[in-house]
Amino acid sequence: MWRELAPIGRDPASGGYRRHAWTGADTDCRAWFRAQAETRGLAYETDRNGNQWAWLGDPAAGDAVVTGSHLDSVPDGGAYDGPLGVVSAFAALDEIRRRGAEFTRPFAVVNFGDEEGARFGLACVGSRLAAGQLTREAAYALTDADGITLPQAMERAGHDPAAIGPDPGRLARIGAYVELHIEQGRALDLSGDRVGLASAIWPHGRWRFDFTGEANHAGTTRIADRRDPMLGYAETVLAARRAAEAAGAVATFGKVAVEPNGVNAIPSLVRGWLDSRAADPETLDAMVAAIETAARERAARDGVDVTVVRESFTPLVEFGHALRDELDRLLGGSVPVLGTGAGHDAGILSGAVPTAMLFVRNPTGISHSPAESAAEDDCVAGVLALADVVEGLACGTR
Structure with missing residues (x-):
């Protein structure tokens, strides 16, 4: 998966990524996501705000366990910010199936659109729209540096912008959202831990x-x-x-x-x-x-x-202690808890659904740069931790 995704939107001069919302690179990332969903027999759909979903089980049953992140980037961004969470979500599902666990709750992988805000200047557009934190009118007023509006860009990319707006019915289906992300700092590197839990997101x-x-x-x-x-x-x-x-x-x-x-x-x-x-x-x-x-x-x-x-x-996001404590239990009670100054879709959704975050060690702390990196062993540790969490929440076997 990583090898297939890595070339998309990569600038040969800088080595960084330019996967801006509703561009050709974004379209290619979306096609990759859909292919991953269909390869695994998941039900694929794009919601009214352009967010992508891959479902296992009946979404209408509610109380779903959802994981994922985003695939877009900042200008000349790194390879891991966002995509690591999506790749790890599919890999965690593969690991749970390898273990033979049976899902008792619906499960989904999600790719939220325009998380970085590189093109239209506002971060987390897809999740903000879904959570009702961005009105349709305000979204329609967003423009890029060339004067192209968000709805124009969506339409050119093949998505109907007429329906964008709050999506409370979809969010009501979610019982827990867990986002895995590369740490954008060095706390885990300094502590010697591969994986950590988020406590809060700074305002x-x-x-x-x-x-x-x-x-x-x-x-x-x-x-x-x-x-x-x-x-x-x-x-x-x-x-x-x-x-x-x-x-x-x-x-x-x-x-x-x-x-x-x-x-x-x-x-x-x-x-x-x-x-x-x-x-x-x-x-x-x-x-x-x-x-x-x-x-x-x-x-x-x-x-x-x-x-x-x-x-x-x-505003300040304090992740709910109940879900965070459950993740800590599922991970053996030895995972460090740390705050972050970086915003995420999980923070936007936290007011509507129970949310939590896992961080994977970043040895240099560099992010939003082509120099962003993570060791393969640490990424695998993140996948296994996410698999433990999803299995415990959605399969009830831990």
Whole structure:
């Protein structure tokens, strides 16, 4: 499975993946998922929001055990973020069948669409729509860098966007959702464990900072006469680093757009996107407020206007202790429990269904990069742990 999936969407120059939602690479990943489902005799379907499902047993019976993740990527992302969870889900089913266990609850593997938000700027679109955290109207307003709207992109990829929206009936079928994911950090590497359990997902969000100044000639405009928005942006990037260090949190300006974007032109607009995360909402709010204050103070000095828009936000997610404790029991009670600053579909679904997460060791801690990696032995340990969990929950044999 890994060898078949690995070439899809891989950029030969960077070695990273560009599997953006509703593109050709995404279509190829979806075809791979469907082939895996049909090879195993699972009932395949795509829901109203473009999420893919592979069912064993009758979904209408309810109380299903579901596992999976996503197949899309950030720009030049790594191979494991998302796909490891989907590949491991199918592999865990194969392992359970090899053991001869019989399912007493419906079971499904899922691929949630557009988890990374690389194309339309909003993460977890598929699961947000299903959980009612993203309205149809707001989804229709999403556009990519070329001005293509989300519904246009879905339609071009062969999916009817007319029906997108909350899907409470489908979520009501789920009794437990368990997502396996490569750890996006080094906690397991430092502890020497192959597999861990998630305790919580930090609150996090994305803010757009627009610095509006005045375009002018770079060679003829006196320094004293300039209204250069790049200065405010640069100061804000540094302020974000200082605020994050002081708060014990993280803040990153990882995307920027400049107009008119000429080497010999003073910009008229610098637009930067802040990704910020902290262990609790109070710390996050205070940190973002400090960053915004720094932006406005610098902009005032330079005669530049600033607009700050919160484009997305995910509150603190504390995974339910009942399911987490059951997973811990099924795994022998010796699995470390750790928090994470990374968002996931499991976090979005946690308000609607019982959810839990398993992490697989990442020896370098690098993620969202072609350098992301995991040892084969650790991946196999993740599959076996997921198989133990699914067998215990869906077969009642452990």
